Amino acid sequence: MSTCLPGEPSGPGGAAMAELKSLSGDAYLALSHGYAAAAVGLAYGAARGPEAARGYGAPGPGGDLPAAPAPRAPAAAAESSGEQSGDEEDAFGRRRRRRGPGGAADGRRRPREQRSLRLSINARERRRMHDLNDALDGLRAVIPYAHSPSVRKLSKIATLLLAKNYILMQAQALDEMRRLVAYLNQGQGLAAPVGAAPLTPFGQAAVYPFSAGAALPCPDKCAAFSGTPSALCKHCNGKP
DNA sequence: TAGGCCATCTGGTCCT
DNA sequence: AGGACCAGATGGCCTA
Numbered sequence: 001m002s003t004c005l006p007g008e009p010s011g012p013g014g015a016a017m018a019e020l021k022s023l024s025g026d027a028y029l030a031l032s033h034g035y036a037a038a039a040v041g042l043a044y045g046a047a048r049g050p051e052a053a054r055g056y057g058a059p060g061p062g063g064d065l066p067a068a069p070a071p072r073a074p075a076a077a078a079e080s081s082g083e084q085s086g087d088e089e090d091a092f093g094r095r096r097r098r099r100g101p102g103g104a105a106d107g108r109r110r111p112r113e114q115r116s117l118r119l120s121i122n123a124r125e126r127r128r129m130h131d132l133n134d135a136l137d138g139l140r141a142v143i144p145y146a147h148s149p150s151v152r153k154l155s156k157i158a159t160l161l162l163a164k165n166y167i168l169m170q171a172q173a174l175d176e177m178r179r180l181v182a183y184l185n186q187g188q189g190l191a192a193p194v195g196a197a198p199l200t201p202f203g204q205a206a207v208y209p210f211s212a213g214a215a216l217p218c219p220d221k222c223a224a225f226s227g228t229p230s231a232l233c234k235h236c237n238g239k240p
Numbered sequence: 241t242a243g244g245c246c247a248t249c250t251g252g253t254c255c256t
Numbered sequence: 257a258g259g260a261c262c263a264g265a266t267g268g269c270c271t272a
Contacts, residue, residue, distance in 0.1 A: 122249060124259070129247075155245065 139163055 140159050141147075143166055154162065 118250080121251095121259090125250085125261090126248070128260070133247095157245090 136156055136159055140154050143154070143159065143162050145151075145154065145162065
């Protein structure tokens with residue numbers, strides 16, 4: 001991940017990421033389905049299975065075993081956290097061979113308590129990352145893009161960027177909807193019962209979650225059309 | 241083979 | 257002290 005910074009697109013994947021970042025809310029829906037195949041395809045190819053990347057549980061990333069094939073087959077989380085304690089000596093020895101930074105490679109022999117503590121910390125960190133990945137999976141599930149077995153799963157960064165653009169798009173659509181409703185209420189003189197909020201397509205008074213401090217006099221003169229202050233007007237917000 | 245993506249380990253830092 | 261969070265390092269897998 002560190003080699004592919006969001007701000008530094010490089011190669012085909014970088015181009016796809018740049019497109020993803022610049023994707024406007026308007027274009028989101030139109031592109032979202034195609035994007036999964038296009039951008040995702042650019043960045044990730046096509047044949048990778050959805051779960052291929054999930055190497056959960058591979059004991060001390062096969063990397064601990066230089067000559068081992070270490071397939072990244074998915075394994076149960078319990079298995080992943082248990083293997084460490086099951087083969088503590090070997091696992092730790094392999095790690096010490098591989099890990100460079102810090103004191104891990106200084107050749108000092110660690111007390112058993114320290115090893116046990118380290119394994120516990122590793123398991124905790126593994127669990128934390130699994131939780132993070134689960135959350136990302138949940139995010140992928142609600143992002144409208146092509147969910148198909150033939151389409152590769154969105155990468156982490158692509159998921160986040162796509163989600164951001166999707167949120168922006170939704171906010172923009174909501175804003176335009178409000179404008180339209182306000183326009184209809186004003187232009188067509190939509191009558192509302194005295195003392196009641198104007199009718200809206202939503203069947204109730206609309207609220208403006210983004211309009212803070214709405215107790216100002218209405219510069220839009222929204223009350224001039226229906227006789228009552230409009231809850232749809234972001235300026236008066238139902239408070240004349 | 242290079243590049244992208246990922247999981248894991250690890251040490252450091254901050255918080256409770 | 258213990259846990260959460262973070263970033264760097266490392267190596268495996270996959271695709272172009």
